[in-house]
Amino acid sequence: MAEAHLTEQPWAEWIRERDDWRGARSKPEALDDLIVLDLSTGHLGGCFCSSILAEFGAEVIRVEPPGGDVLRRFSPFGVQQNGTGLAYLLEGRNKHHVTLNLAKPEGRRLLARLAAKADVLIETFPAGRMDAWGIGYRQLSAKHPGLIYCALSTYGQFGPKARTHRRKPSADVTEQALSGVVHVTGEMASGPEPAPWEVPTKIGGWFAWYAAGAWATFGILAALQFRTVSGRGQMVDVSGAEGIMRYMEDMVLWYEKSGTVRERIGPLDACAFPYTFVKSKGGYTMLAGFSDPNFTALATIMGRPELKEDPRFRTFLDRARLPNKKALHAELERWSSRHTSEEILGAVQDYMLQKRGPGTVATGR
Secondary structure: OHHHHOOOOOHHHHHHHHOOHHHHHHOOOOOOOOEEEEOOOOOHHHHHHHHHHHHOOOEEEEEEOOOOOHHHHOOHHHOEEOOEEHHHHHHOOOEEEEEOOOOOHHHHHHHHHHHHHOOEEEEOOOOOHHHHHOOOHHHHHHHOOOOEEEEEEOOOOOOHHHHHOOOOOOOHHHHHHHHOHHHHOOOOOOOOOOOHHHOOOOOOOOHHHHHHHHHHHHHHHHHHHHHHHHOOOOEEEEEHHHHHHHHHHHHHHHHHHHOOOOOOOOOOOOOOOOEEEEEEOOEEEEEEOOOHHHHHHHHHHHOOHHHHHOOOOOOHHHHHOHHHHHHHHHHHHHHHOOOOHHHHHHHHHHHHHHOOOOOOOEEEO
């Protein structure tokens, strides 16, 4: 029996053995028979995409220009480790790193030789740049029809925007702005001047680039499956703006249905309420009690059962209307601001453990 060979082992020793980088390449992985060329330059999305593929077991070769990828200098507030930015250390791991000058014929010839042996190629150059160099999808796939070629850019490789903006490099903040996320992120229209709701507000971090990298990974994995069935590779065209827009599609339906552009609503949730941050004594806490049983429980915990009978808050849909959300948020904060986050959490847990009434409520500090 297999159990006869099992012996007790200290946790620290067990995890040290399995986390030893020297044995990482001997572990069986889903993509351990694939070779990926990552040519992404100054674009965290491409580097993130190849990072995921590397974690799935692919052998990733980072191809950088002379002097290194400018991404090596990207780092929060200039903090670096051994001269390299933290973002690159994070997404550059698990990869081989080589230098090729693709602006010169010899560099392009070497790249073509590498691509002939690769399964996947990732690039983030402006649309048409690789074709102009003679190493784009059309040229490489003619000699290697099984190649999966993934291009990430702000506007994509095809269409009017790609043509008019082909000389512009990809930029995370541009992609966030094009998606609409910059418009809806921020405080509600109230408060002191200058009005914070009039200031474009990007999401913290390179969210659009990461979204593009995630969608690129999905596309590559789908193309690998297609190649398994057909024997043919594919071109995967990823627009970072479209990638992050996928997370904002409810706003398009909102506009189609209402004819209005969604306004900023700060800590309120657009679809369900209460699902929001509220002030507490000495800080903030998160409250979630949006279904009818949940809200009944929350009103009971607050000592305000009459709130459930208020026509503005009676049903899920009543509470979802923006004026009613604002009114209920004020009622929540009248209660929450008198208690610490720990006291609120304790009251919720006590209610749930004692099963004193219907519904459950979630809270977080």
